[in-house]
Amino acid sequence: MPWLQLHLTTDKTRAPLLELLLENLGALSVTLGDAADEALLEPAPGELPLWQRTRVTGLFDGATDPDWLRGEISRALHTDSALELQLEELPERQWERTWLDDFQPMRFGESLWICPDGQRPEASEGIFIDLDPGLAFGSGTHPTTALCLRWLARHPLAGITAMDFGCGSGILAVAALRLGAARVVAVDHDPQALEATRANANKNGVLGGLQVLHSTATPESKQDLVIANILAGTLIELEPLLASRTRNGGRIILSGLLLPQVAEVSKVYKSHFDIRPPEVEGDWALIEGVKR
């Protein structure tokens, strides 16, 4: 069944009213998004800030009459001119798989490849990881994951123990194991991430070296390497836990930071780690520390 999608651009004070209106007109979902490239970073828990220019998108059953919809909206808002309104028909697709159309094998460092399930690059040499992130974060396309993968690819990992805190798809845990780590503990608070991590480890033949746990059950053992790609605020909160899971002389890798956040996160982690200069990709940075 095709769908009818409607977009309205408005200011942030009118967006909640439009959301309600679309719901009352039978929208199956309403999505609020950024209409003017305005970053809203790390809202506090429970806070739902809106953009100055907000794009309100309603998804309707394909049988909905577009003229009726347009008329109802104009009537409810007492206007037919001020609205930036667009209507489009959407064909039925398997939406959660659509992004895979653009997911090609990607190389990190000399020889580490992340491949969408079953695909291979032309290169015949290398370490190939088959990955399906499912509904979890971590395909390698985001700079924060890419920074971590490059770091893993250029350091000797043979025989080490590691913890991947906030494992998402398990991409970093699986990469560490394929690069020679002896054991990796992967933790996350999202059950879908734990499921994806197990599945990806299984299809890459490294399930035996992996422990996948909910973050409330993070084991107390100390690791040679702790890697965490999470947002800056969470990394700051997690410092005591992550420091306590890193052995003296072991390393911590923190990613998910925007450049202006490096100083603040480094300051907190300096209480237990010697921090190296950041590695940068675009607006994002990775920092590495050695535990004292």
Ligand SMILES: C[S@@+](CC[C@H](N)C(=O)[O-])C[C@H]1O[C@@H](n2cnc3c(N)ncnc32)[C@H](O)[C@@H]1O
């Ligand atoms: C940016 S993703 C990183 C995924 C993957 N490690 C990568 O590098 O692509 C962050 C992950 O951390 C998890 N996460 C965020 N806050 C967390 C917390 N306080 N405790 C445990 N996991 C958390 C999220 O569920 C998500 O899977």
